[in-house]
Structure formats: C-alpha cells, structure tokens
Amino acid sequence: MDSAEDKFCLREVLVSFKSCLLNDDKDVLVEHYLxxxxxxxxxxxTLGTVFSFVSKDAVTKIQIMENYLKGDNGERYRTLRSMVEYELSGNLVDLTKRSSHPDSGCRTLLxxxxxxxxxxxxxxxxxxxSEDSKTSTLCSxxxxxxxxxxxxxxxxxxxxxAFFALPTRNTFFEVMNVGSPDVVVEMLGEALPYVSKVYDFTQELYVQRNLLDLP
Ligand code: 1PZ
Structure with missing residues (x-):
C-alpha cells in the first residue's frame, strides 16, 4: 500500500531538497526540507542500529520543527525566511544562552x-x-x-x-537502491547541487542575521 515505504530510494530523498527551493533559490520551504x-x-x-543515537537526535529535531509547522503560528514557519523573521522580531530566540526559548526553530534548524x-x-x-575507498575514512x-x-x-x-560500522562502498551504493555504482555516481552528480543550493541559501541567511552560533 505504502509504496514510499518499501521502495526506498536515495534519489527521491535528494530530490526533496530540490523541491524545497523557492523563489529562484532565495528561500526554502520548511515542510519539504523536513x-x-x-x-x-x-x-x-537501514545502515544498522549503531547509528540509532544519531537518528534519534535528528528525529527529535525534525519533530520540534514539525510541531511549529502544525502549531497556531504554523504559517510563520512555512519558509526559512519567514521563520527567522518571525522568531527574531518576536524575541523568540535565545541568542547567547539557552533559557526561555531553548528549542527555537532557528537553533533547531541550525x-x-x-x-x-x-x-x-x-x-x-x-x-x-575510487572503488577501494574506505567509507569509514571518507565519513570521518x-x-x-x-x-x-x-x-x-x-x-x-x-x-x-560508529563510523567503523559503516558498510563498504559497494554495499552502501546498493542500499541507496538507485542502480549500479555508475548510476549512483551519476545520480549523486545530478542531485548534490540541490543539496548545496539549500545549504548555501541557509548559510547566507544565517550569516546575514548573525545566527550561526546560536546556543
Ligand atoms: C551514514 C552514516 C551516519 C553518520 C552520521 C554522522 C554524524 C555523526 C554525528 C553524531 C551526533 C549525534 C548525537 C547528537 C548530537 C547533538 O548533541 C547535536 C547538537 O544538538 P544539541 O545538543 O545542541 O541539541 N546534534 C547534531 O549535531 C545534529 C546531528 C544530526 C545528525 C544527522 C546525520 C544525518 C545522516 C544522514 C545519513 C544519510
């Protein structure tokens, strides 16, 4: 029934980062980012339980953001620009020390x-x-x-x-469920620029508003 569930494919995941770009790459849709x-x-x-301490933290942060999106001020959290504007103008961000707003959207997204x-x-x-590269080395x-x-x-x-528990390059490519190693390499070449655009936009926004060191 749920085809997304059984047909996991990294290409689709990376494509979400394409679909979150708005207004000529000058904004990012929070929902698609999540x-x-x-x-x-x-x-x-799918890589194993060794990484559950990593995914747990990511899930917690995704949930915090989803709660903002679902909340009364959800509309303010529609894009990164509107979120930053809303939280900063309403003094909803702890800028130097976590206190009254420990889980602001701005710090969580950071x-x-x-x-x-x-x-x-x-x-x-x-x-x-190259084919004989060690994923643990690349990862660390x-x-x-x-x-x-x-x-x-x-x-x-x-x-x-935990990095030592990473599968080999070939296995890694297989679990991406995209195709042969050549196809994976090609797919990454196409999709990574979107991840970079999202990263660059966010970085620029956070630099402009001086948010890169939020506690
Ligand atoms: C594919 C192999 C996965 C390797 C992942 C590499 C990253 C290792 C980082 C492990 C740290 C996770 C433990 C939690 C750390 C938190 O303290 C920090 C700061 O949050 P705060 O404490 O300030 O609330 N959390 C983070 O830095 C976010 C970490 C999210 C990591 C997601 C990795 C994404 C992996 C995608 C896999 C394809």
Missing part, C-alpha cells in the same frame, strides 16, 4: 543545517571516490571538516567508533 530529512533518517536506519554540510561533504567524497574526514567542530569530545569519540 521531508528530505525524514528520508535521510530512514536511509540511516543543527540540521550543520549536519547537512556533513552529508554534502560525505556524499561528494563518495561520488568521487567529512565529519571532522564539519559537524565535529560543534560536538563535545564524547560525541566525537562515539561517532568515530
């Missing part, structure tokens, strides 16, 4: 945004890697160049151990 993330979580869950950078780096490395290089900078020692340690 759809993309939910697909990524499903993909991560965590996903930082993780999207990891994903972008990792998939780009996979795309350009991508992590060290992105998310690790925001994580305390214990999480960095745990993550680096």
């Amino acid at each position: 759809t993309g993330w939910k697909g990524l979580v499903r993909f991560m869950n 965590r996903l945004h930082r993780a999207l950078r990891w994903l972008q780096l990792f998939l780009e490395k996979l795309r350009t890697s 290089e991508a992590y060290n160049d992105s998310l690790a900078n925001y994580h305390p020692w214990l999480i960095r340690k745990t993550a680096s151990v």
Whole structure:
C-alpha cells in the first residue's frame, strides 16, 4: 500500500531538497526540507542500529520543527525566511544562552543545517571516490571538516567508533537502491547541487542575521 515505504530510494530523498527551493533559490520551504530529512533518517536506519543515537537526535529535531509547522503560528514557519523573521522580531530566540526559548526553530534548524554540510561533504567524497575507498575514512574526514567542530569530545569519540560500522562502498551504493555504482555516481552528480543550493541559501541567511552560533 505504502509504496514510499518499501521502495526506498536515495534519489527521491535528494530530490526533496530540490523541491524545497523557492523563489529562484532565495528561500526554502520548511515542510519539504523536513521531508528530505525524514528520508535521510530512514536511509540511516537501514545502515544498522549503531547509528540509532544519531537518528534519534535528528528525529527529535525534525519533530520540534514539525510541531511549529502544525502549531497556531504554523504559517510563520512555512519558509526559512519567514521563520527567522518571525522568531527574531518576536524575541523568540535565545541568542547567547539557552533559557526561555531553548528549542527555537532557528537553533533547531541550525543543527540540521550543520549536519547537512556533513552529508554534502560525505556524499561528494563518495561520488568521487575510487572503488577501494574506505567509507569509514571518507565519513570521518567529512565529519571532522564539519559537524565535529560543534560536538563535545564524547560525541566525537562515539561517532568515530560508529563510523567503523559503516558498510563498504559497494554495499552502501546498493542500499541507496538507485542502480549500479555508475548510476549512483551519476545520480549523486545530478542531485548534490540541490543539496548545496539549500545549504548555501541557509548559510547566507544565517550569516546575514548573525545566527550561526546560536546556543
Ligand atoms: C551514514 C552514516 C551516519 C553518520 C552520521 C554522522 C554524524 C555523526 C554525528 C553524531 C551526533 C549525534 C548525537 C547528537 C548530537 C547533538 O548533541 C547535536 C547538537 O544538538 P544539541 O545538543 O545542541 O541539541 N546534534 C547534531 O549535531 C545534529 C546531528 C544530526 C545528525 C544527522 C546525520 C544525518 C545522516 C544522514 C545519513 C544519510
């Protein structure tokens, strides 16, 4: 019945990041951004329980954002621009220390945004890697160049151990359910630019509003 459930395919997940771009790449639809993330979580869950501590945190953050979308002010959370505008003008963001608004949309989305950078780096490395490359190495290089900078020692340690549980490059490509390795490489080449556009827009918006260090 639910064809999306049994036909998991990374191409569709990455395409969600295309469909969340609005107004000539000058805004992002939150709902589709979260759809993309939910697909990524499903993909991560197929990789084994070792990664459940990662997906749990991502799921919590997706839920926080979905609750805003479903809430009374849902319309204000329709796009990233409108969310930032609404939360900042209403003083709904803790800027220096988590206190009265510990889970603002702005800070929650920032965590996903930082993780999207990891994903972008990792998939780009996979795309350009040779057949005998080690996914654990590619993954930890991508992590060290992105998310690790925001994580305390214990999480960095745990993550680096979990990376060893990653499947080989070929298995990884198989679970993406896209086709032969050549087709996966081609698909990544087509789809990653959309992930980059979403990342770049968000980064620019957060730079402009000085939101990159939200606690
Ligand atoms: C495919 C292999 C998956 C490897 C994933 C690489 C990332 C490892 C990061 C592990 C950290 C997760 C534990 C929770 C960390 C949270 O403290 C932080 C900050 O949030 P706060 O504490 O400030 O509320 N959370 C994050 O940094 C968000 C992490 C989301 C990671 C999602 C990874 C997406 C994977 C997609 C797979 C295709």
